[in-house]
Amino acid sequence: MASKQDGLKRELIALLGNNGTAFSLSDFRVRVKKVSRPRKWTRTAAPHPTRKDSLTFSSWKPQGATSVYNPEAVPHESELTRLIAADRDIWAIDSDWPLDEIMYMLELWQAFDGRFFLVADRYNYQGKTRTVEQIKDCFYKCAQKSGAFRQSSVSKGFVNFNMEEAMLRKTLLASSLEKRTGDVEEADFLFSEYRRILAYQEKMIEERNALQDKLDLPVTPSNIHCFSGSHGLSYLSHSLLLSDKLKRKRQNPPQPQSEQPEKTHSRVHSESDHRKDKFSESSSNTKHGIGKVTKSHSGCSLRSVRCQFKGNATPKVLSLLSSLELASTVGMPTTETCSAFEVLQRQLHLVLDAKKMLDKLNHEIRTELARQPNS
Amino acid sequence: MAPSGIKRVKGISAFRPIVYGTVARRVPPEERGPNFPPDHTHRWTVFVKGIHGRDISHFVKKVQFKLHETYANRIRNVEAPPFQVTETGWGEFEIQIKVYFVPEAGEKPLTLFHFLKIRPYNPEMPIEDPANPPPETSEPVYSQQYDEIIFNEPTEAFLEILKTKGDVTLPSVGKANARADPAEPFNKETEEDEVNRINLAIKKVNEVLEEKRKLIVQKEQELAELRKKRLEKEEQEKGSKMEVDES
Numbered sequence: 001m002a003s004k005q006d007g008l009k010r011e012l013i014a015l016l017g018n019n020g021t022a023f024s025l026s027d028f029r030v031r032v033k034k035v036s037r038p039r040k041w042t043r044t045a046a047p048h049p050t051r052k053d054s055l056t057f058s059s060w061k062p063q064g065a066t067s068v069y070n071p072e073a074v075p076h077e078s079e080l081t082r083l084i085a086a087d088r089d090i091w092a093i094d095s096d097w098p099l100d101e102i103m104y105m106l107e108l109w110q111a112f113d114g115r116f117f118l119v120a121d122r123y124n125y126q127g128k129t130r131t132v133e134q135i136k137d138c139f140y141k142c143a144q145k146s147g148a149f150r151q152s153s154v155s156k157g158f159v160n161f162n163m164e165e166a167m168l169r170k171t172l173l174a175s176s177l178e179k180r181t182g183d184v185e186e187a188d189f190l191f192s193e194y195r196r197i198l199a200y201q202e203k204m205i206e207e208r209n210a211l212q213d214k215l216d217l218p219v220t221p222s223n224i225h226c227f228s229g230s231h232g233l234s235y236l237s238h239s240l241l242l243s244d245k246l247k248r249k250r251q252n253p254p255q256p257q258s259e260q261p262e263k264t265h266s267r268v269h270s271e272s273d274h275r276k277d278k279f280s281e282s283s284s285n286t287k288h289g290i291g292k293v294t295k296s297h298s299g300c301s302l303r304s305v306r307c308q309f310k311g312n313a314t315p316k317v318l319s320l321l322s323s324l325e326l327a328s329t330v331g332m333p334t335t336e337t338c339s340a341f342e343v344l345q346r347q348l349h350l351v352l353d354a355k356k357m358l359d360k361l362n363h364e365i366r367t368e369l370a371r372q373p374n375s
Numbered sequence: 376m377a378p379s380g381i382k383r384v385k386g387i388s389a390f391r392p393i394v395y396g397t398v399a400r401r402v403p404p405e406e407r408g409p410n411f412p413p414d415h416t417h418r419w420t421v422f423v424k425g426i427h428g429r430d431i432s433h434f435v436k437k438v439q440f441k442l443h444e445t446y447a448n449r450i451r452n453v454e455a456p457p458f459q460v461t462e463t464g465w466g467e468f469e470i471q472i473k474v475y476f477v478p479e480a481g482e483k484p485l486t487l488f489h490f491l492k493i494r495p496y497n498p499e500m501p502i503e504d505p506a507n508p509p510p511e512t513s514e515p516v517y518s519q520q521y522d523e524i525i526f527n528e529p530t531e532a533f534l535e536i537l538k539t540k541g542d543v544t545l546p547s548v549g550k551a552n553a554r555a556d557p558a559e560p561f562n563k564e565t566e567e568d569e570v571n572r573i574n575l576a577i578k579k580v581n582e583v584l585e586e587k588r589k590l591i592v593q594k595e596q597e598l599a600e601l602r603k604k605r606l607e608k609e610e611q612e613k614g615s616k617m618e619v620d621e622s
Binding site: 372 | 545561580581604
């Protein structure tokens with residue numbers, strides 16, 4: 001049975017059990033002892049290193065410490081009061097803050113050791129109350145005007161105090177504190193949605209710009225049927241990107257490198273090139289039906305399948321063929337017949353495009369006729 | 376790492392022509408033997424072969440024929456050339472043909488469909504009178520299709536086979552004999568005829584396209600004139616209105 005422990009050790013055993021991880025308590029005990037001892041803090045004079053005048057500063061200092069704790073010393077309150085009292089005309093300008101009220105505020109400030117929250121809480125000047133921000137604003141303005149902080153590095157922070165911003169921050173904080181879990185989730189969702197939409201918008205603009213750059217190309221005389229559908233734009237962009245890539249590849253042919261792995265790669269490449277050239281040139285390969293292809297998917301298929309009409313326009317193409325009394329299939333799908341058939345397909349699509357164009361023109365003419373003033 | 380021979384050769388494509396179809400012949404009653412089913416009238420053969428009897432076994436391992444459900448053992452597997460099945464029957468139906476390739480090819484089987492034809496098709500023939508049917512002949516009725524199986528990126532081992540075996544060039548039989556043999560109608564001349572037929576179609580389509588183009592130009596001009604006329608009239612009306620206002 002474990003021996004009875006006391007103090008911190010007992011508490012730990014009660015928490016972790018008898019089989020808890022072994023550790024030394026000695027360091028911890030010392031630290032706890034050190035930290036736990038309270039010290040008295042006193043308000044003491046803190047001479048400012050950069051100041052040459054007689055203005056005195058004060059700050060908080062713990063008992064036993066040799067130096068002043070807070071380097072951000074503020075001018076002694078009595079000094080500020082003295083300065084303001086000496087130059088009353090400067091302070092009488094602001095109608096919102098009469099001089100008497102300023103003095104009252106400074107008194108409170110002095111009484112509560114510069115703790116603005118307490119000042120605001122106890123504030124009651126002829127039944128009038130002020131917010132923390134208003135008091136802070138007034139105080140810093142006073143400090144600035146008095147010239148007390150002019151040479152102090154600390155003053156920069158006070159000078160930059162903006163009441164409107166502080167109020168806004170406070171309102172935002174209050175509203176965010178009032179939010180419930182559902183509200184927060186909804187806000188998160190909306191924010192993520194907003195970001196998504198923005199990202200999408202940016203992407204779309206980028207894509208559109210890229211596409212517009214690419215569209216500065218000569219107009220093609222070939223069939224544009226596949227680009228005119230609902231997926232036309234994405235298809236066009238895809239094919240343009242592909243052609244761009246191919247172009248770049250052609251412009252930058254692989255250079256022979258000096259490094260070993262690169263060498264191997266180029267050797268393999270040249271071998272395959274050589275093999276391909278061999279294929280295209282050799283008559284035996286023509287005899288055996290072997291050839292080069294630029295774009296292919298591995299696997300087997302029938303040539304007749306490639307000689308079939310595909311796409312949404314198929315019924316229209318077929319009806320056009322029947323109206324021209326032409327056969328819609330290839331009787332003997334060989335390489336030559338299929339390539340001829342592909343030409344026929346392209347021409348048929350062009351006819352369909354022309355038909356569509358004619359219909360559009362006819363419609364426009366009809367509309368124009370209706371718009372004629374004497375009609 | 377992939378075993379040697381399984382690796383595919385990029386950028387290479389090979390093809391092999393095949394002919395598949397049926398040949399049927401009416402069997403006269405006197406020739407029907409005791410095993411000939413009494414309600415059957417024709418003997419037919421479904422086949423997959425090379426053009427002009429060329430060997431296809433270097434790339435075809437097996438052919439599976441799926442006959443009509445009324446036939447016993449309707450799925451027939453033929454694992455050696457000639458890849459064909461001969462049967463008797465009285466009606467026409469669709470046959471499913473599944474071509475299995477040699478293991479070196481590493482390809483999945485290819486499925487084809489062919490409609491068995493036992494009676495000759497002649498669009499000019501008058502509609503049959505059920506009371507007086509035309510005399511039936513015992514001439515063979517061919518119904519066959521030419522096609523090419525394309526092997527894209529074949530495996531190294533299969534490419535070696537394809538490089539050494541099989542010939543894909545179409546035989547030339549001379550213009551006069553182009554369609555002389557109904558059993559072997561696919562040759563260089565037939566291909567030329569087919570290309571010519573398509574070229575003629577292209578010419579016809581081009582003519583239509585040219586007509587349409589001219590019409591488009593005409594219509595565009597018409598539209599431009601109409602627009603111009605309207606704009607002029609509108610300008611005039613605006614001018615006269617301003618004069619009236621000033622006066």
